[in-house]
Amino acid sequence: MTRLFIARHGETVFNAARRMQGDAMDTPLTRNGFAQADAMGAGLKRFLGNSPPELELWASPFSRALQTLAIVCEHIGQDWHGCRRDPRLAEINVGTWGGRSYQEITAAQGPIVDRDTGLFSVRPPAGEWYDDIAARLGGWLAEHRPAGDALVIMHGMSSRVLRGLLLGLAVDPRWGAPIAPSLPQGTMVMIENGRETIVHRGLGSAPA
Numbered sequence: 001m002t003r004l005f006i007a008r009h010g011e012t013v014f015n016a017a018r019r020m021q022g023d024a025m026d027t028p029l030t031r032n033g034f035a036q037a038d039a040m041g042a043g044l045k046r047f048l049g050n051s052p053p054e055l056e057l058w059a060s061p062f063s064r065a066l067q068t069l070a071i072v073c074e075h076i077g078q079d080w081h082g083c084r085r086d087p088r089l090a091e092i093n094v095g096t097w098g099g100r101s102y103q104e105i106t107a108a109q110g111p112i113v114d115r116d117t118g119l120f121s122v123r124p125p126a127g128e129w130y131d132d133i134a135a136r137l138g139g140w141l142a143e144h145r146p147a148g149d150a151l152v153i154m155h156g157m158s159s160r161v162l163r164g165l166l167l168g169l170a171v172d173p174r175w176g177a178p179i180a181p182s183l184p185q186g187t188m189v190m191i192e193n194g195r196e197t198i199v200h201r202g203l204g205s206a207p208a
Contacts, residue, residue, distance in 0.1 A: 004166065005044060005055065005151045005199060007072075007188040008159050009064040010036035015185070018102045022094030022127065026063045036186035036202055037068040041075030043200025044151075044188060052076045056150035057083040060090045060158075069153040088140040089162075091155035092120075095127025118182045119157065119175060131176035133161045141165065156185070166191045 010033030014021040021027050029037065045052065055078060059065045066083070073080045097105055105112055114121040123129045137158065154162065164178030171178050183189070186202020 002146055003149045003190050003192045004146065005149070005188060005190050006159055006163060007040055007068070007151075007153055008156045008185060009060075009062075009068040009153060010034060010040075010071075011185055011204070012064045020094045020097045020100055020102070020105070021064075022091055022098045022124070024062075024098060029064060029067050032204070033064075033068070034071065036204075037071035038075075039186060039202070040068075040188045040200050041072035044072060045075040047190070047199045048076060053149055054078065056146045056148060058089065058144075058146075058150060058152045059083050059085055060154045061085040061087055062090060062155075065089075065153045065155065069151070072151065072153070084144075086140055086144065088136040089152065089154045090158060092130075092133055092157045093124070093128040095124040097124045097127065117179075119160075119179065129176060130157075130161060130179060133158050134165065134177035137162050137165060156182075163189065163191065163196065166194070167196060168194050 010029045012021065012027040012029055012033055014024065014027045016030050016032070055076070057069065057073070057078065057080070059069045069083055070080045112120055112122050119130070152162070160180045160182065161177050163180035167180060169178035169180060180196070184202040185204050186200070188199040190197045190199050
């Protein structure tokens with residue numbers, strides 16, 4: 001009956017400027033990002049009640065995920081220092097696109113995002129594809145799948161793949177991986193027994 005609470009980090013300065021983050025280690029949250037993290041923490045506290053259980057804490061090692069986790073932990077009264085970090089929870093590696101703006105990239109090579117899904121329609125040069133993300137997240141689940149309730153703070157595209165794996169979705173041949181639908185940034189979900197529940201729904205989305 002393990003419950004996994006999964007969320008993307010709050011908005012960052014790269015998100016706000018519509019720049020590719022990928023594996024950029026230090027991209028701080030904006031004021032909106034802190035507000036999103038605060039709202040997710042409050043939503044999780046309401047969901048868990050006045051005596052919240054101790055959650056196993058996991059996060060991507062990137063600062064934006066760790067900042068978000070710190071704020072959520074304040075709400076549920078848990079020690080951020082107990083967080084376990086794993087690079088397999090990182091965002092899609094965008095290769096040579098890293099640090100560049102969406103506008104600059106599309107001006108050079110045309111559209112790169114599928115409008116219907118919000119996913120990349122072409123593979124980032126020297127970067128990852130969704131089957132790569134599924135492989136590393138599958139490895140994380142095989143090695144560290146939580147035995148009890150857990151909170152996982154990670155990233156937009158990689159969290160969609162993790163949710164797809166946990167929900168048992170079919171592999172989409174376009175992406176080579178099971179990918180859950182997009183949710184607004186600032187949203188937290190709970191997955192239990194292959195079913196997903198919205199814990200808190202955010203108000204806005206931003207690019208990877």
